[in-house]
Amino acid sequence: MNQYIICRMRDAVFSFLIHDEKAVEIHCDREENASLLGNIYVGRVRDIARNIGAAFVEIAPDTVCYLALDEIQNPIYTKKGSSPKLQMGDELLVQVSREAIKTKYPSVSTNLTFHGKYLLLTTGRTQISAASTLAAEEKKRLTAFVRELDGQQEGRTYGWLLRTNAGGADSDTLRRDMDRLLALYQKTVTDGAHRVCYSCLLAAPHTWISRLSDLYESSAERFVTDDPAIWEEAKEYLSVCQPEDLPRLFFYQDALQPLCKKYSLERQLEHALSEQVWLNCGGYLVIQPTEALTVIDVNSGKYEGSAKNRQKAFFKINQEAAREAARQIRLRNISGIIIIDFINMDSADDKEALLRYLDSQLRQDPIRTILVDMTGLSLVEITRMKKEKPLYAQVHAASEHLLA
Numbered sequence: 001m002n003q004y005i006i007c008r009m010r011d012a013v014f015s016f017l018i019h020d021e022k023a024v025e026i027h028c029d030r031e032e033n034a035s036l037l038g039n040i041y042v043g044r045v046r047d048i049a050r051n052i053g054a055a056f057v058e059i060a061p062d063t064v065c066y067l068a069l070d071e072i073q074n075p076i077y078t079k080k081g082s083s084p085k086l087q088m089g090d091e092l093l094v095q096v097s098r099e100a101i102k103t104k105y106p107s108v109s110t111n112l113t114f115h116g117k118y119l120l121l122t123t124g125r126t127q128i129s130a131a132s133t134l135a136a137e138e139k140k141r142l143t144a145f146v147r148e149l150d151g152q153q154e155g156r157t158y159g160w161l162l163r164t165n166a167g168g169a170d171s172d173t174l175r176r177d178m179d180r181l182l183a184l185y186q187k188t189v190t191d192g193a194h195r196v197c198y199s200c201l202l203a204a205p206h207t208w209i210s211r212l213s214d215l216y217e218s219s220a221e222r223f224v225t226d227d228p229a230i231w232e233e234a235k236e237y238l239s240v241c242q243p244e245d246l247p248r249l250f251f252y253q254d255a256l257q258p259l260c261k262k263y264s265l266e267r268q269l270e271h272a273l274s275e276q277v278w279l280n281c282g283g284y285l286v287i288q289p290t291e292a293l294t295v296i297d298v299n300s301g302k303y304e305g306s307a308k309n310r311q312k313a314f315f316k317i318n319q320e321a322a323r324e325a326a327r328q329i330r331l332r333n334i335s336g337i338i339i340i341d342f343i344n345m346d347s348a349d350d351k352e353a354l355l356r357y358l359d360s361q362l363r364q365d366p367i368r369t370i371l372v373d374m375t376g377l378s379l380v381e382i383t384r385m386k387k388e389k390p391l392y393a394q395v396h397a398a399s400e401h402l403l404a
Contacts, residue, residue, distance in 0.1 A: 001221055001222065002017075002018065002019050002020075002218070002219055002220050002221055003017075003018045003220055003221065003222045003223075003224050004016070004017055004018075004211070004212070004215055004219075004220035004222070004223045004224070005018055005224050005225070005259065005263060005265070006208050006223070006224070006225040006227070006230050006234070007225060007226060007227060007230075007259050007260055007265065008227055008230075009260060009265065009266065009269070010395075011030075012028050012029065012030045012395075013028075013029045013030070013206070013208055013230065014026065014027065014028055014029075014265070014269065015027045015029070015207075015208040015211065016263070016265055016268065017215070017219065017220060018263060019219075021263065022268075023265075023268045023269075023272065023331060024327060024330055024331060025330060025331060025333075026268070026269060026272050026331060026332075026391055027207060027208065027211070027333075027388075027391070027394065028391065028394035028395050029206055029207050029208050029394075035099055035204075035207055035388070036059075036096040036099065036106055037096050037097075037098070037099050037204060037207070037387065037388060038095065038096060038115075038204030038210065039059075039095065039096050039200055039202065039203050039204055040093060040094070040095045040112060040188055040192075040200070040201045040202040041059040041060075041093070041094055041095075041096075041108075041198065041199065041200050041201065042078055042091055042092075042093060042192055042195055042196070042197050042198060042199045042201065043057040043058060043059045043065070043091065043092060043093070043094040043108065043197070043198075044057065044058050044089065044090070044091050044197050044198070045057055045067075045086060045087065045088050045089060045090045045091075045092075046058050046064060046088065047088060048069075048086065048087065048088060050069070053068060053069045053070055054066055054067060054068055054069060055067040055069060055086055056105070057092075057094055057108055058198070059094065059096070059108065059198060059200075060198050061198065064105055065094070065096065065105050065106045065107060065108040066104070066105045066106070066107045066108070067094065067107070067108050067109070067110070068107075069086065071109060071110075071111070072086065072110050073110060073111050073123075073124040073125065074110070074111075074123050074124060074125075074126075074157065075092050075093075075110040076092060076093040076110070076112070076123065076189060076192065077090060077091065077092045078091045078092060078093065078192055078193055078195075078197075079091035079092075079197075080092075091197050092110060093110070093112060093188070093189070093192050093201065094108035094109065094110055095108060095109050095110075095111070095112050095113065096108055097109040097387075098386055098387055099387070099388055099389055101335075101386060101389060101393075102291065109124075110123075110124070111123055111124030111125075112124075112185070112188070114181045114184050114185050114188075115181075115210065115213055116163075116177040116178075116180065116181050116213065116241070117163070117165050117177060117213040117241070117242050117245075118162070118163055118165050118166040118169050118173065118174055118177045119146070119160055119161065119162060119163060119166065119174070119177050119178060119181060120160070120161040120163060120181075121158050121159075121160060121181040121182065121184075121185050122158060122159050122160075122161060123157065123158050123159075123185075124159070125159040126156045126157065126158065126159045127159045128143050128146050128147055128150070128159060128160045128161075128162075129143075129159070129160070129161050129162070130142060130143055130161070130162040130166075131161070131162060131163055131164045131166075133164045134162065134164060134166070134167050135167070138167050138168075139162070142162045142166055142167075142169075142174075143162065145171065145174065146160050146162065146174070146178070149174070149175055149178055150178070158185060160178075164216065165213075165216060173244060180240075180241065184202070188201050188202050205237065206233075207388070208230075209233065209234065209237050212234065212237065212238065212242065212245070213241065213242060214366065217248075220248070221248065222248050222249075222250050223245075223248050223249045223250065224250045224251075224252050224259070225250075225251065225252065225259070226251070226252040226253065226258065226259040228251075231249070231251045234249055235249060269395075272328075272331050272332055272391055273391065273392055273395065275287055275288060277324060277328060278301070279301070279317070279320045279321060279324055280320065281316060281317055281320050282300075282301050282302035283298065283299055283300050283301040283302075283317040283320065283321060283343075284299050284301045285297065285298060285299075285321060285324060285325060285328065286299065287328060287332070287334075289334070289390065289392070292337065293336060293337035293338065293339055294334045294336070294337070294338045294339070295338075295339050295340075295341065296325050296328070296338065296339070296340045296341070297341045298317065298318060298321040298325075298340065298341060298342045298343055299343075300313075300314070300317055300343060311345060311346060311347060311350070314343045314344070314345050314350075315345060315347075315350045315353075315354065317343055318342045318343055318345065318354050319354060319357055321340075321342065321343075322340075322342075322354060322357055322358040322361060323357075323361050325340055325358070325361075326358065326361035326362050326364070326365070327361075329362070329365065329369065329382070329384060330364075330365045330367070331391070332390055332391045332392065333388055333389070333390045333391050333394075334384060334390055335367075335384045335385060335386040335387070335390065336383070336384065336386055337381070337382075337383055338381075338382040338383070338384060339379050339380070339381060339382075340358075340379070340380040340382065341378075341379055341380075342354065342378060342380060344378050345378075351374060351378070355371065355374060355380070358371060358380065359371045362382065365384070367384060367385050367387065368384070368385040369382065369383070369384040369385070370382065370383050370384075
């Protein structure tokens, strides 16, 4: 059974997405070190660097964020200078779209996005569109339905994106999601017009809660926790935002076998933080993050194949390594540039087959991950979108707080 497990460990809230008793995602959330991701602020433009196509926006005194100038769409100003272009001193609504990572500032966007389980309301575009994963007929049906429900064709200042979850959803469910998001959007914009600079207009829920709207039933048949406070918070959120998912919420009670022990969550976390990952075939991966990129090295390790079938053996190890590397990238939330150094193979066909297989595994990741190519040195290049800190940084931040 696939489950989403939320529990307290190491004085923090950890969430585990478990598939076949194996973690495919782990996240660490700490209230005292809450993420800014998804928060909406009245920000002030502190500086503009047109040579790099960026503005620097303060969302709090001395809390500076990066805003890409070429991504500004339909900005909502609360205070505007005389120039129609963005200028220093302008105040506008911005949403944190990426956390601070290493030495990089957090990123903000003028495209405000309000998340529902079935729909996204966005101020960046005014069109009604649908996720590419939806079938063509379903896209057509749902788009027509949302257009009819919305009824504001001319002068609309927002758009809708139908999520994959919308497939098969009934009209009442979609209408409830639309009404909630539209009310939230209107309240945020109205409040923004009357609030002072640096005001937080909308604080995103704890990240472990916000993920409840992202999980398809095939990804998590149940949401499970053994913590009464977490259970109450999840129940309240689902009752308001996703009442149809309340039956998926379970409170685990077993004094003899705590939830962490039942699913070996502490051990799974330790493995996800370890540099070395063993493969079933006897080979292993070495995963090393650096300042610029993350390197994954594939080693034959304890594999004992015959010299005669060496190339077949290398392909087998590489194939298992590709599957595990894709899982580890998602599990550890590795982002940016990723280089995988597979065991060298002579056959061009084997290399092609390996890349196809790796690409199929990477496509299972909900975060946009692109297999770029294999270099002349047989190094495979991958890029993955940056949104949150990698797992080791999330856990390290929690540990630092404990030591403070």
